[in-house]
Amino acid sequence: MSKTKESTAMADRGLPQQIGAAVPVSPPRVSARRRRPGVIALSLALIAAGGAGVAVLLLQVGHRTEVVTVVRDVQVGQVLTEQDLGKASIALDPAVKAVRVSDLDQVVGKRAAVELRPGSLLAPSQVTKDSLVKAGEQLVPIGLKPEQIPATVLVPGQRVQLVHVPVQGAIDADKTPHAAIGSSSSCWRCP
Known part of the structure; x- marks a missing residue:
């Protein structure tokens, strides 16, 4: 076969000719994607719902309340002063009962009903206007002498029972407990 017949045969089969001028190759044909309005609407709705959720979350986190905190140790029965209390701004859950800064003057001068530690929020139930006695x-x-102190730690406000122990060699065993108060012969016993 001659070269001319060969190149014609190749051109008839759709093969580019190797000899001679190069034939441009056309890019493959891409069909346009069909737009689905339902999928587009669902995508937009999900984006809007996510944006609304973030907005609600930011609004709730951003709502802060000024509350009263404890800044130094306060023992049971101790009268609260302004130096014992501080202020903080927090996002407060409605279930948490804390004294608000606007009510600070109502708690100053009251007694601590429980032991208060620094850094804690002050709750209304932790203070009392009544005397603890x-x-x-x-x-x-x-x-008391060191050997007379109970083995367990006593905390302010804890109830104890005073037991009269007669002094060694004492003949009068019917002394009242009042006579033993403050003497070295008394001891504490926790209930």
């Missing part, structure tokens, strides 16, 4: 009770400080 009730009618018929008396608060009496007693000096």
